[in-house]
Each structure stands twice: as C-alpha cells, then as structure tokens.
Amino acid sequence: MPRDFTAEALAWPGKLWERIRAIRSPLSATAERRGVGLSAKLLLLTIVFVMLAEVLIFVPSIANFRITWLSDRLVAARLAGLAAEAVPGGVVPDSLRSELLRTAQVRAVAWKRAGERRLVLPSDTPADIDESFDFRSSARVQGVWQEMKLRLRLIRQALAVFFAKEGRIIRVLGEPNMAPGDFIEIVLPEAPLKAAMIRYGLNVLGLSVIISIITAALVYFALNSLLVQPMTRITRNMLSFSQRPEDASRIIVPSARTDEIGTAERELAHMQAELTQMLQQKNRLAALGLAVSKINHDLRNMLANAQLISDRLGSLPDPAVQRFAPKLIASLGRAINLADSTLKFGRAEEAPPRRELIPLRPLVSEVGDGLGLPREGAVDWHIEIDEALRIDADRDQLFRILSNLCRNSLQALEQQEVVKGHIHVTARREGKRVTMEVRDDGPGVPEKARAHLFQAFQGSARKGGTGLGLAVAHELVAAHGGAIRLRDTEKGAAFEITISDRNT
Numbered sequence: 292m293p294r295d296f297t298a299e300a301l302a303w304p305g306k307l308w309e310r311i312r313a314i315r316s317p318l319s320a321t322a323e324r325r326g327v328g329l330s331a332k333l334l335l336l337t338i339v340f341v342m343l344a345e346v347l348i349f350v351p352s353i354a355n356f357r358i359t360w361l362s363d364r365l366v367a368a369r370l371a372g373l374a375a376e377a378v379p380g381g382v383v384p385d386s387l388r389s390e391l392l393r394t395a396q397v398r399a400v401a402w403k404r405a406g407e408r409r410l411v412l413p414s415d416t417p418a419d420i421d422e423s424f425d426f427r428s429s430a431r432v433q434g435v436w437q438e439m440k441l442r443l444r445l446i447r448q449a450l451a452v453f454f455a456k457e458g459r460i461i462r463v464l465g466e467p468n469m470a471p472g473d474f475i476e477i478v479l480p481e482a483p484l485k486a487a488m489i490r491y492g493l494n495v496l497g498l499s500v501i502i503s504i505i506t507a508a509l510v511y512f513a514l515n516s517l518l519v520q521p522m523t524r525i526t527r528n529m530l531s532f533s534q535r536p537e538d539a540s541r542i543i544v545p546s547a548r549t550d551e552i553g554t555a556e557r558e559l560a561h562m563q564a565e566l567t568q569m570l571q572q573k574n575r576l577a578a579l580g581l582a583v584s585k586i587n588h589d590l591r592n593m594l595a596n597a598q599l600i601s602d603r604l605g606s607l608p609d610p611a612v613q614r615f616a617p618k619l620i621a622s623l624g625r626a627i628n629l630a631d632s633t634l635k636f637g638r639a640e641e642a643p644p645r646r647e648l649i650p651l652r653p654l655v656s657e658v659g660d661g662l663g664l665p666r667e668g669a670v671d672w673h674i675e676i677d678e679a680l681r682i683d684a685d686r687d688q689l690f691r692i693l694s695n696l697c698r699n700s701l702q703a704l705e706q707q708e709v710v711k712g713h714i715h716v717t718a719r720r721e722g723k724r725v726t727m728e729v730r731d732d733g734p735g736v737p738e739k740a741r742a743h744l745f746q747a748f749q750g751s752a753r754k755g756g757t758g759l760g761l762a763v764a765h766e767l768v769a770a771h772g773g774a775i776r777l778r779d780t781e782k783g784a785a786f787e788i789t790i791s792d793r794n795t
C-alpha cells in the first residue's frame with residue numbers, strides 16, 4: 292500500500308506535541324498531575340520567541356530585498372539603454388532590442404537625459420500598467436518622521452506583492468548614477484519579483500527554524516542546569532523533609548549560590564531548622580504533660596490520704612487544732628479537686644468556670660492564710676476590699692488566680708537581701724465590672740520576664756520557677772472573659788485583673 296504522505300504530514304504536529312509533553316522535567320515528575328514540565332514549557336516559549344524575533348527582522352528585510360531587486364533592474368535597463376544608443380545610425384534592430392530587454396528582464400525602457408525625454412527601448416507588446424513606483428531621490432523626504440513613514444510605505448508595498456493579483460505589470464522610476472534631473476523609467480512584469488521574494492522568504496524561514504532550534508536548545512540546557520535542576524533538588528528535599536520533619540539530618544544544605552535560588556535554599560534551611568526545633572520542643576512538652584499526668588494521679592491519692600488524716604485531726608479538742616484543721620481540710624479539698632479536673636481533661640486543660648456570686652474579701656483572706664501571710668516582721672498583708680463586694684466567678688479558679696499572683700509577690704519580696712515589704716490586694720466594683728489588684732513593693736518584674744510574661748514555660752526569670760503561674764492565671768481569667776495585665780508602677784509590681792459579671 293502506498294504511503295499516505297498527507298495524512299502523515301497532518302499527524303506530525305500532534306506527534307511533536309506528544310514528544311514535547313514527554314520532555315517532563317523531574318520537577319513535574321514528582322507531581323501527581325500530568326502536564327507539561329517546566330523544561331518543555333521553556334523549550335516551547337524559546338522557540339516561539341525566537342520565531343517572533345525572526346518575523347520582526349524579516350518584515351523590514353523583505354522590503355529591502357524588493358528595493359535592491361528593482362534597483363538591479365533599473366541599472367540593467369540603463370546599461371541596455373546605453374547599449375541601444377551606441378548603435379551606429381541610431382536605429383536599433385528589433386532582434387537586438389528584444390535581446391537587450393530580455394537580458395535586462397524588463398518590457399520597456401525610457402529616460403530623461405539632458406532635458407529630453409525619450410523612449411529608448413520600446414515594448415514589443417503594449418500593456419496596461421497596473422501600478423507605478425517612484426524611487427527617485429526627489430520622491431524622498433526629509434526628517435525622521437517622514438523617513439519612518441517612507442519605510443512603512445515600502446514595507447506595505449513589499450507585503451502587498453505577496454497578495455497582489457497575478458500577472459501585474461508595474462512601472463518603476465529611478466535615477467541610478469544619473470545626472471541631477473535625469474531619470475530612467477522601466478516597465479516590467481511583477482511575477483519574477485514575486486518569485487524571488489518567495490524564494491528569499493523561504494530561505495529566511497528555514498534559517499529562522501534552524502536558529503530558533505539551536506537557540507532554544509541552548510536556552511533549554513542553560514535554564515535546565517541553572518533553574519530546573521536546583522528547583523528539583525529543593526522540591527525533593529521538601530518532600531523528604533515533610534515525611535520526617537523531626538529528622539534534623541533532612542534539613543537542606545544550602546549551596547554557595549548568591550542568587551535567588553541560593554536565597555531560597557538558605558531560607559528553606561532556616562525554616563526547616565526552626566520547624567524541627569519546634570517539633571522537638573512540642574515532643575518534650577508532650578512527654579512532660581504525660582509525666583505531669585502520672586504524678587498528678589498519684590499525688591491525688593496522697594492528698595486524699597492527707598485529707599482523711601486531717602479529718603481525724605479535726606476531732607481533737609485542742610483549740611489551736613480546731614482553728615487550723617478546717618482550713619487545712621479546705622485546702623486539701625481544693626488540691627484534690629484540681630488534681631481531679633486535670634486528670635479528667637488529660638491535657639491539663641481547664642474545666643469551664645462554674646460561676647456564682649461570691650464574697651471576695653473572705654476568699655482573699657483565705658489566700659493569705661494559705662501562703663502564711665502576714666509574716667511577722669517581714670511581709671505585711673493588706674486587704675482593701677469592701678465586705679459587701681461580691682464577684683461573679685468560679686471560687687476555686689479565682690482562688691488559684693489570686694494565689695498565684697500573691698505567691699509571686701511573696702517570692703519577689705523573699706528574693707531581696709532583707710526580706711521586708713508589703714503586699715496589697717485591692718478591689719472595687721464599677722457597675723458590672725470588678726477590678727482587682729495585687730501589688731507589692733518588691734524589686735519589680737525583671738525585663739527578661741516581661742517579654743513572655745503570660746506564656747507557659749517562657750516567662751520565668753526566677754531560680755526554681757517553672758513559668759506557669761502567670762500563664763495559668765491568664766488562662767483562668769480569660770475563661771471568665773476578663774483581662775489581666777501588669778500595671779506600670781514606680782516601685783514593685785502590680786497586676787490588675789478585671790472580671791465582669793455574666794449577662795443575666
């Protein structure tokens with residue numbers, strides 16, 4: 292069966308596209324989705340851009356080609372004319388006239404010389420002239436703008452040749468090396484010009500294809516090694532890192548490049564290092580949480596034992612025991628509740644507050660008792676709260692908030708060389724809002740602690756401190772929809788808490 296070349300030619304672009312699709316960069320190979328790789332896109336774009344550049348060069352050059360071709364005809368016609376004039380007697384035999392015209396590839400030649408116009412070589416067959424073109428310098432113009440217009444006109448005329456009707460006869464005027472005022476005029480068919488222009492166009496097209504393929508290949512290899520390969524390395528690393536982000540050995544090693552790729556690698560390495568560190572910290576915290584839960588569990592049992600014993604202690608008739616035993620029992624009860632709720636929520640998450648209106652002053656006084664305040668001759672304890680003031684809060688949680696703040700104040704005072712100072716707890720109600728303050732005249736909160744004051748494990752600047760007290764207080768206050776802040780004071784530290792009543 293004979294080969295069907297037409298079908299093969301038609302199928303060729305499709306096959307080429309398939310081939311190009313097959314050039315998938317390793318980058319896209321990692322992606323699930325099938326598509327054209329970065330390298331193939333670059334290859335195609337380069338070919339398109341080079342072809343575009345070639346077209347932009349081609350258009351003016353075809354105009355030049357036409358002018359040169361026609362100028363050649365003018366010169367040839369002039370030589371033919373001169374030869375005809377040299378015939379002795381001035382009468383040119385028909386055979387010589389035809390030969391001269393054929394050699395010059397024109398139909399007729401006329402000129403104006405020394406003020407006289409003459410048909411030097413008339414045509415064999417008279418023909419209608421379809422279009423005239425004047426290449427004389429008098430037809431030329433001055434100035435950049437005019438020059439540009441002229442060039443555009445020449446380009447238009449050149450392109451029009453391709454679309455003009457077949458068999459046009461044209462007239463061309465020019466003055467190749469002639470005296471001023473003289474000119475030559477030729478009549479010729481346009482078909483040979485068109486054929487020459489098509490040949491020239493095809494040559495340029497072939498050359499453009501070769502140049503664009505070579506350029507595209509060079510650009511492709513350059514970009515591939517400069518861009519695609521390093522990107523692939525980064526992507527591979529990202530994939531491998533994302534599988535085990537806690538493995539520090541998978542952090543990318545940045546190359547020594549100083550360009551954008553180098554920056555990307557360094558930033559990625561930095562980000563991965565931070566992530567790994569954060570994950571390790573999270574793991575440590577998780578382990579710590581587990582340990583705390585275990586300790587908490589056993590601690591609760593021990594506290595329950597202690598409560599049992601103090602219950603018995605309460606039955607002793609000693610007045611001192613009678614005074615302290617209920618406080619001891621209440622304190623142990625609170626500790627057991629805390630341990631219980633922590634266990635219940637597993638992750639040391641606080642239970643939502645069970646709010647009720649409670650008198651504040653006795654609660655603060657209980658906080659003082661719990662901390663052994665006041666301390667004779669060392670720490671004075673002042674409660675400036677109206678007996679009638681009541682606050683809408685969870686009793687146990689508010690106790691913990693105030694206890695944490697007062698303990699901090701006490702520890703700050705104890706830090707000093709001479710332990711001497713005051714702790715004030717004040718509170719006032721403004722409408723639905725209660726504002727409390729725990730203030731001391733100790734050394735004040737150190738700068739180091741201020742940066743992360745309410746963040747767990749971060750805010751401690753005290754030897755032996757865990758940095759949980761203020762974080763816990765903050766969390767509990769927030770659960771009440773309230774706010775806690777460190778107030779600016781001249782001396783010591785003052786923490787202000789505001790809690791508003793629930794909307795009823």
Ligand SMILES: Nc1ncnc2c1ncn2[C@@H]1O[C@H](COP(=O)(O)OP(=O)(O)OP(=O)(O)O)[C@@H](O)[C@H]1O
Nearest residue numbers: 699703735736751752753756757758759760761784
């Ligand atoms: N009244 C205060 N005076 C001076 N410094 C304070 C005061 N309150 C808090 N700070 C500082 O803030 C830090 C954070 O306090 P926070 O209660 O959160 O943690 P901690 O007391 O160090 O440890 P924890 O309470 O968990 O045992 C303290 O280490 C301390 O440096």
Ligand SMILES: [Mg+2]
Nearest residue numbers: 695699760761
């Ligand atoms: Mg504390």
